[in-house]
Amino acid sequence: MPVPQTEDWRAIAAGFQERWNFPNCVGAIDGKHVVIQAPANSGSLYFNYKSTHSLVLLAVVDAQYLFRVVDVGGFGRSSDGGSLRNSAFGEGLRDGSLQLPPDTVIPGAERLGLLPHVLVGDEAFPLLDNLLRPFPGRQLTRERRLFNYRLSRARLVVECAFGILGSQWRMFRRVITTSPEVTELCVKATCVLHNFLRRKTIPSRTPVVAESSDEAPTLRDAPMMGSNNATRRIADPSN
Template identity: 60%
Template sequence: MTELLLLYRYLATGDSFRSVAFCFRVGASTAAGIVNEVCQPKPDAAEWRKIAAEFSHLDFPNCLGAMDGKHVVIEAPPSSGSLYYNYKGTFSIVLLAVVDAKYRFRVVDIGAYGRNSDGGTLSASAFGTALRQNTLGIPADSPLPGAEHLGPMPHVFLADEAFPLRQNIMRPYPGHNTGEKNVFNLRLSHVRRMVECAFGILASQWRVYRRVLGVSPKVAENIVKATCMLHNFLRWDGNPGLPGGAAHVVRDKLCQYFNSPLGSVQWQNRMV
């Protein structure tokens, strides 16, 4: 119990190991060791069909999650050169996350170099590899509600322009769009905000994100994992895509569906 309380204090306050150690009457190195040891979560096997059902209530069927990357600022690791140096001018590791309709982290991949783009981070991640190799246990393709004429549609993750368009990853239509493509972009943005909101909740809840983490990248990775787990615990109420033409067909069919009487919702026309 003492170890867990020490971890809570470190994550919630962002205080140094020395300050936390003083409160618990242990050495600073001991406090650092406790944080590193306790922050070892195990991957959660996501319930894809349940997630898709929850997103259907947000007017985007066959959606498995909103995806994005967050930079976690750390001190420059020794002899690391520009590996961790990001476009914001700080040093960081990347939290790549897939968030469900209740702002819970269902997939996280942590520790990529800060200099990597979101697309590059995804490509190099275990999640990205599993997505390409179709080993995530994603449900079989299924028709959109009331639109069997479009044929079976893949389940998809929603992302922004920094990610590639694939059969299982939907990004907005590029450029300035009007009409049907604008409707699709609006519907995607409406759901993709879940991941941005989840990052905001995470940073506001755990003040450790408001400071530069003065730890090694490995320890920082474990800290981020722990905050994601605790975030989920506080919010819990129960418990590979192909590039190219196929992905464009999927997006066009979703666009068609969202603009048809079967798939349109009242608010989208007001927003457009």
Template identity: 60%
Template sequence: MEPMAQAADEAFIQNSIEETTVGIYILKSQDRSEDIGIVLEGQKVLQGLDNFALATAMLFGLMYALNLNYPPEMKFTFEVLQKIVMELEGCTLSVKAQVLRNRLFDVYFRLSREQFDSLLSRVGPRISRIHTNYREPVSSMEHLAICLRYLATGDSYTTIASSYRVGISTVAGIVPDVSKAIWDSLVDEFLPVPETADWQEIALGFKERWNFPNCVGAMDGKHVVIQAPHNSGSQDFNYKGTYSVVLLAVVDARYLFRVVDVGAFGRNSDGGTLAASAFGQALWEEKLHLPEDAPLPGTDHLGPMPHVFVGDEAFPLRRNVLRPYPGRNLSQPQRIFNYRLLRARRVVENAFGILAAQWRIYHRVIGVSPANVDAIVKATVALHNFQRWNSTVEAPAPQEEQHFPALSRLRRVSTNNSTREAVAVRESFTSYFSSAAGVVPWQHNIA
């Protein structure tokens, strides 16, 4: 090689290294020998490595040890390496490597390998495609993997398509189709319509875990923030200045969703959403098959009390719906009631927090059509219950309310048209929580 050409090549190599944030370099000399090493922040930090596989492993180790963030342009490379690790046969791996692979799988899809396989067996027949002579279809496993990865990250269709080497339009078709299939496959088993026996079981859970008898669920609503739909006018425009659809939910004492209503217009309040929902209509018309009225424990003198749902100030006070006392100048029994109701109602806030922490689609403004948003939200709710339905381990709950860009509180609207019966029910619960039969030791220190 001529001296000038060699100098030019060396200058080019040096410039390339200096412009590299994170990378692996391979330099081949005229005698066919290779120099393999690692570059960090424009500097060679390791040289003379034996092969590319070792360099890749060392790069991962350095990034972990130095707590480095890899640049966005390397994201697809790392995702490919992650998928390679997850697809390795378990029988060829050491115990530690198998543990690493399983943990990586959990983080990547938000499901364990066993849960993924179980879900695939349920969803697979609904999402399989016919083989033709023209091309091999995307497999059911990859359909499910693409959808779960989208729900787990909230990445754009373009990012998901690049990770899985498929077309953007393919991802755009897979996500809503698989989301609908997940809901259809799981809803009957993991989100069944509660019957009287189910309501009684829920009431027992609230009594034992949250010291609130005759409670059959905590209800609340959240805005799921979306991009402004075409020609939607103001119906999806909410009071916070964003576009959204509403997720209304009833949650039991174990953070399981028992009733959900998705798709109400973002401009509605909690109370308006409840009144317009099928669940609200059934509640007002007494068609929910709630258990018969029963006395609160140790207070037969108060007579039979209805089974109730607990909500915040956005909901109206009704015979079967309790809300806190408004205002600040409250008596001690009223403050105790508000604390006890808040304690029971917190499960629905915690359930929303767990849902958003698990499926990071809620950390972003969702950029799909409202119809597809409904399918995506229902899929995440079904998956939430699918993971926890038979679990004996209580899910960790967020200690403080967190803010998620695509999941925000609904507008609160006060109501002054409560019936005398509804007021009397709330006063009876207030008396019970301050009585010897209903008191808990720590309530006077908090209320």
């Protein structure tokens, strides 16, 4: 699964604009807990808020329900925001190395000037320059309610992709008893096979990422650690 490049991100953004009416969106991001048997001597590392043991599948999905970036192996006790922060993709998002398209003007909103390309996520994720989450609270203005509706509509594609994945592969409907290392390989394999099957049904006019990974860069591994959720934009750690 090659990491999307600038032109791939542009094609993903065009898909979200066409299908979900959310401009400058390069993917919907979310985490899925893959239930496993507790590894020996693992303590509470894999114990999650659902009172099960799990690995976290963190995924970025495009408008066609294709997995474009996946990170598997986060400890079950970590939140989605923590899994993102401790992943290689999260590092790339923070340091600007993902080769996202440059800021552009959204048609019909020229008064706002140049706006960045963004991922959309739920309340579990932090607010970043290239990652949007819903406005919190209940007493919201009409504009903020409309924004939350549009964001939720675009974000649901990743939850739908997880639903399709679970319906296709029986392993996600039971406790996986293999080691965490083997489980990671199995989850990655199902994501690749999911894309292969989905591309069979996508019209030929839809742009897709080249299958060859020889020339595509990869994201380096990042250490796993605990974290806290953020409700506001995270400041630059270098400041």
